[in-house]
Amino acid sequence: MALSSAEVTKVSELERLKTLHNGTKQQLTFSDAEFERRLAGLRRIMAAKELDAVILTSYHGIKYYSDFLYTTFGRNYALVVTADSSTTITANIDAGMPWRTSYGDNIVYTDWKRDNFYFGLQEALKRNGVKASRIGVEDDALPLMTRQAIAATFDGATLVDVSQDAMRQRMIKSAEEIEVIKHGARIGDIGGEAIKAAIREGITEYEVALIGTEAMVHEIAKTFPHREVRDTWVWFQSGINTDGAHNWATTRKLERGDILSLNCFPMTSGYYTALERTLFLGEPDERSLQVWNANVEVHKRGLELIKPGAVCKDIAAELNEIFISHNLLPNRTFGYGHSFGVLSHYYGREAGLELREDIDTVLEPGMVVSMEPMVTILDGEPGAGGYREHDILVIGEDGGVENITKFGFGPENNIIDA
Template sequence: MAVQREFGLAFPKAEYDRRLAAVRRGMAERGAEVLLLFSPQNLHYLTGYNTVGYLNYQCLLVPLEGDPVMVVRLLERPVAEATTWLATVFAYEDHEDPAGAVRRAVHEAGWASRRLACEQTSGFLSVRQYRHLEQVLGAEIQDGSGIVEGARLIKSPLELECHREAARCTAAGLEAIINAVAEGRTENDLAAEGYRAMVKAGGEFFSSQPIVTSGEKSGIPHTTFHRRALRRGDAILIEIGAVWNRYAAPQMRTAAVGEASREMRRAYDACREALEATLAAIRPGVRSLDVQAACQAVIDRHGYEPNFRKRVGYSVGVGFAPSWGEGQIMDLKHHDERELRPGMVFHVVPALREHRTFAVGVSETVTVTEKGCEILTSFPRDLFVRG
């Protein structure tokens, strides 16, 4: 059973020590003496920092030796002190320059002459902010992108347990949504049932919003609930992922209102077969592109190649909105020769869309084991006809 926290650290301090040691090995390999981090995922991974105010300017400074320090908005300092193991948290007020607070942290820690590196791929540090930070620090900052992500790619047993707990909450959400399907009800009705069930089961604030999309709208990627009333014959594409200690377990399922057309069933059977082939291909040493090929072969054999021109899966782990995904760390896709390793976690997502007609899909969140893969999520893979 994963740690259930009322407040404070999600994991024992030893888990954070392990992560920090892995990041420091990556820093040493890149010649970085102090690493500046801005992504909420990376801050949370190394310290436990957990706030809904993560859009504010925040920076974790990690030295090769000594304790990391954090810079946050003054309003967020109590959160940093309550949810992390850090001894030193610098704060800036709303009328102050946040980069100036980073400079103060660097100088007070005695790191002004150290080789600084910064994650340059963070979506939470704009180009303007990065250039201003360089100017304020008066130092050349090397690229430290990917150092923390390299450690995040392999999940520990404690992290996997969080994925399992999230999967339990996701299953509760799927069951609630599917049981709510009926002609005349709205997408919002279904989404509301899913939200309620996942949160009641113990899930936290979401890292990706649930997708509940129906009818011809379901054939348009990344649409979701928008007050549409369900009609007989509609396909309903459902993709949800509950969160436990910031770890998500996404799952996709398909339902139909009253009846499922022959073409809908044919496409769904292709997706389910493709999922099974993909899961059978996942094991240590297999390349990302080989996993994609296993899925693609089934899709192509069923004649859906024009409808499936995307990755088959992506890494998942620590997540904050806008996404539960770690695709920036690793995808399962064409031309990617990286090999799978035990402890990696992926959301495997075969889905087919007939534009402005319908969509079907079925997915699982899995982890790579020593001999194959373990399916972390659990819910029947039927095409559910309800209402």
């Protein structure tokens, strides 16, 4: 039934924006000093680009500078940063949770008018006395329609991309970040052990995945009791399903002789870590063992090559030569590793720090990278399946490199006789 004119007027008078300081601020993942360090880095980017403000709209950008990880469900979110303020813009459906779980101020927008999100962006600048003529945005994760709407909201302002500069800032981890990442690696190992213990003939991939996920979620809750528990998952694959690195668990039942792929992904307050291992249920055949050992050879050499001063593309080139010697280079499925930090399978990526032939980034202290070679032999060929190992390495301030993954790899550790 249509609303009466009086009812329409009543709705139009409802608040477009709200202040919802419901409850008290909760303990965040990092200290106030850590968030101020991050914001200071962003403000240096702003100064270099002569920006009056930055409007961050990505999962990873908002999370990194405020600790708030949003759930979009068709709504927009932002973090507006000026020279002396930071304000999250969040939807009324989340009520006071974004304010409680973020660093800085918060403005809530309601659903009563379609453009209330953009009205909130304007209000964040108005409250802080900022008239923006140059605004930073994240073009790597900003939909065109949203970019156009921001440009229309701030008519006459120039929008300038800051995504690549912010990404380079995120590449270098602080001591507090590295501590969270180390916990993540430890928790991934716990998930791996739970999975390894569950492997047997007849169990389904998804049942194994649930066992690993539950083990990790309990440990995350124990380790980070003050933060939300979300997004942890497992990809457990068997047989032909191992051919891709990102293949989700299915109802396939494990059979003796199967190649298996264990992939644990604990999410600790938006920080992704990973444990990935090749296993076999029973003794592998001769060709499978050859391919597995070749991938392990690359993995071991890759672990040695990750050190300060190494260049990403040079690491990739040397590892390629090992695969060439085994006639396996065409079977390689992706690059040899990537940066860790605020990322997930649905948000974030520090694409400038990947171990690929087209990346010339130099490794330096504070970076956290993986070594994860993978080759796939197609179905019907000897040794069919996907072979993958994955360790996480922290490059220390003293030039040392610490492998924070402790779960064993290779045939000597992961042939399951169950």
